[in-house]
Amino acid sequence: MRALRLREWKSEPKLVEVAEPTPGPGQVVVRIGGAGACHSDLHLMDEFEPGTVPWNPPFTLGHENAGWVHALGDGVNGLTVGQPVAVFGAWGCGTCARCRVGIDPYCENPAGAPVPGGGGGLGLDGGMATYELVPDARHIVPLPAGLDPVDAAPLTDAGLTPYHAVRRSWPKLPPGSTAVVIGVGGLGHVGVQILKATTATRVIAVDTRADALRLAEECGADGTVTSGETAAEEIRQATGGRGADVVLDFVGVDATLALGAAAARTVGDLTIVGIGGGTLPVSYFSVPYEVSIATTYWGSRPELVEVLDLASRGLIRPKTTTFALDDALDAYRQMRDGTLQGRAVIVP
Numbered sequence: 001m002r003a004l005r006l007r008e009w010k011s012e013p014k015l016v017e018v019a020e021p022t023p024g025p026g027q028v029v030v031r032i033g034g035a036g037a038c039h040s041d042l043h044l045m046d047e048f049e050p051g052t053v054p055w056n057p058p059f060t061l062g063h064e065n066a067g068w069v070h071a072l073g074d075g076v077n078g079l080t081v082g083q084p085v086a087v088f089g090a091w092g093c094g095t096c097a098r099c100r101v102g103i104d105p106y107c108e109n110p111a112g113a114p115v116p117g118g119g120g121g122l123g124l125d126g127g128m129a130t131y132e133l134v135p136d137a138r139h140i141v142p143l144p145a146g147l148d149p150v151d152a153a154p155l156t157d158a159g160l161t162p163y164h165a166v167r168r169s170w171p172k173l174p175p176g177s178t179a180v181v182i183g184v185g186g187l188g189h190v191g192v193q194i195l196k197a198t199t200a201t202r203v204i205a206v207d208t209r210a211d212a213l214r215l216a217e218e219c220g221a222d223g224t225v226t227s228g229e230t231a232a233e234e235i236r237q238a239t240g241g242r243g244a245d246v247v248l249d250f251v252g253v254d255a256t257l258a259l260g261a262a263a264a265r266t267v268g269d270l271t272i273v274g275i276g277g278g279t280l281p282v283s284y285f286s287v288p289y290e291v292s293i294a295t296t297y298w299g300s301r302p303e304l305v306e307v308l309d310l311a312s313r314g315l316i317r318p319k320t321t322t323f324a325l326d327d328a329l330d331a332y333r334q335m336r337d338g339t340l341q342g343r344a345v346i347v348p
């Protein structure tokens, strides 16, 4: 079969021929219907070097995947060949306290995982290929009726990651509250939809790009602010001087972190989702009282079930552009150039 493989750090991935996987006991092979292209793949190609993460190429890219069950290993029950499924992408040890509640991205026994801190497309072979080998059937989530694998694929990361960030802040988002979404890209635009679908908060979207702010409005944002010197002041004015109860930063560079801190309300949440590598100096007077600052990484298996339910009922709908496997490098080029509309999904 054909697969888009990262062969070494700091290189462009290449479409090559590899052997079709066969499932061992407890494993599942999925025929891929869609594989989302993620901004973090660019970090893999452009920035990572030996030692940055505890794994190494070669491996097939694609960590947000959905398709159909193709083959079942011995002992796998409850799934049938041909059934449409999503693949939960973070593959932890399965037995530590975090994995037991389905939050494999925070696995506390990475040495016991198939690959430490990764999964398919992140250290092991992912979904930008005809088939993907999933090392444990517990990572397979059946798709609810009415949800196509192409639409489901980006939900496993671009949907799940903002969902987890929003869900943990639900108690701070009653009617009358304000949430700010910084960065309306592949994750941020779904974040706006999730806030509107699961809370009664008012949503203000922030981006530097006019077309991204238009996308935010299409996704239901109540207001938009162009990123820049006056953005924090505009958010304060729009909230009667109080600031935002929850700020979700999907960029994570110095400027957006500073904006988040300046726009947050007392007792609010400032959640850093974007892996922009910025830093935020924190001191007694630098952030409003009782603002909680947290990073999040991906989400849990039960939350993926909830995200898929939201999508199957039409309450969220990520904007996607599909590419054939032959054109996958174009998807990454458009992502680099900032011209991509919504999320790129590779359809092998």
Ligand SMILES: [Zn+2]
Residues within 6 Å of the ligand: 038, 039, 040, 041, 063, 157, 158
């Ligand atoms: Zn990702």
Ligand SMILES: [Zn+2]
Residues within 6 Å of the ligand: 092, 093, 094, 095, 096, 097, 098, 099, 100, 104, 106, 107, 108, 109, 110
């Ligand atoms: Zn674990």
